[in-house]
Amino acid sequence: MRVVSFGDLGAAELDTWHALRAANPALDSPYFHPGFAAAVHAAGRAVQVAVATGGGGIVALVAYHREGRLLRPVGWPGADFQGPVVAAGGEFRPLDLLRGGPTGYAFDHLVDRAPGFEPWVVSRRPSPYLDVTGGLAGYLGRASKSGKDNMGQARRRAAKAEREHGAVRFVADSADPEALARVIALKRAQYAATGARDYFAEPDRARLLESLWRTRDGSFGGVLSTLHAGPRLLAAHFGLRAGGVLHWWFPVYDPEFARLSPGWILLRELVGAAPALGISRIDLGRGEDEYKRRAKTGQTQVGQGLVTRNPVRRAAASAMVHARAILRDVRTRTQP
Structure with a gap:
């Protein structure tokens, strides 16, 4: 895996990005389109891209921001779907993102069934949609x-x-x-x-x-x-x-x-x-808002968690996510 600035990606790499996304229906959200990463990068927030290769070609791309030693998905905190751009059925090793110094990759809207991420997911929340x-x-x-x-x-x-x-x-x-x-x-x-x-x-x-x-x-x-x-x-x-x-x-x-x-x-x-x-579909984004619950025709799940080699950091991240879930539940039950 190599890491490059989004601005240094070549035409062949961008073409592969489009091809991998097109081959995986789970990535049809606009957040996985390279145009989103391009716009974020051009707006002034640097985007880096991890490019994973295998079998003579690119097999996955992950766009992210680096904040000190922590990695965040591209567009965070405004990205409502996150994860690697990889063909359906493809494999990905999230720990490879931590080569070269980063200590964690934090995610809060991980697309359902993102390959390789299951050990790092500590909670899931619904993301409703309308079939229109x-x-x-x-x-x-x-x-x-x-x-x-x-x-x-x-x-x-x-x-x-x-x-x-x-x-x-x-x-x-x-x-x-x-x-x-x-x-x-x-x-x-x-x-x-x-x-x-x-x-x-x-x-x-x-x-x-x-x-x-x-x-x-x-x-x-x-x-x-x-x-x-x-x-x-x-x-x-x-x-x-x-x-x-x-x-x-x-x-x-x-x-x-x-x-x-x-x-x-x-x-x-x-x-x-x-x-x-x-x-044909309007994604409403993660959340249990009343209007989303009423309007939806279906929902998927998005995951929250932290990819890290440090078990203490992983436990702390899990505790924080669960504490927020409890607080959210209390607020919901006490609303008039």
């Missing part, structure tokens, strides 16, 4: 009762928004830079209001969204969707798209219109627009 094949009608045929009910309520609330605030207008793939700036501003306000860590406190992350939004190569890029009532932006979403998969990444809404549940209205419109966009 056939658009809204197809989705409703697969949705749970609560999903159908919420979509019905979204339709009625859209009509109410139109009566009270003006014509409702949905744009599935907006080219408005002011709308993107508004998404970031609303998300930062949400972080401040809830006490969550501000993802956009690091300047490179706003640059990352801007770069992804400008990417339009047909197979990969950012997608900005907006929902207006009259002149007002009710809700918006910035996500990543690769092929037929859209990742639900940064949804926001104007708190002034919270009673209309504008996020559900936007999601309903996006599901309806899915066939025209060429999208």
Whole structure:
């Protein structure tokens, strides 16, 4: 295994990356597309790539950041799927990542059944998705009762928004830079209001969204969707798209219109627009949020853990993950 800067990868290595990803359906998330690593690297956060070879060719690639002696998956903490880019049925030795000085590879959204990682996974959490094949009608045929009910309520609330605030207008793939700036501003306000860590406190992350939004190569890029009532932006979403998969990444809404549940209205419109966009699945990302539980048609699992040769560090990482799970469960049970 050798390690190179993403910027030093050649055309042959990038072609192999595309080929390995295409050969493995488990890697259809846009986070595994080399375009994501390229955008992160170009935004100012250095990306390194471990290139594993065997049998005369490249058999796996892993893009990551190095923080001192710890390795993090590319795009962390904003990467909702992580793991090696390897062909289906291929093999990978995670400990090989620690050659040359690193003491650990920490992951928190490891794709299900990533080869070689099972000994290092200390917990798993659900990552829901919507099968939107056939658009809204197809989705409703697969949705749970609560999903159908919420979509019905979204339709009625859209009509109410139109009566009270003006014509409702949905744009599935907006080219408005002011709308993107508004998404970031609303998300930062949400972080401040809830006490969550501000993802956009690091300047490179706003640059990352801007770069992804400008990417339009047909197979990969950012997608900005907006929902207006009259002149007002009710809700918006910035996500990543690769092929037929859209990742639900940064949804926001104007708190002034919270009673209309504008996020559900936007999601309903996006599901309806899915066939025209060429999208068959919307990944909602890890989490047990109420709206995800209601909206999903299925789910996969993502793993949390630490690849390390140090048993003490591994035990500490396991204890931390389980402590967070207990705290999360307590918060869920005590919510009104």
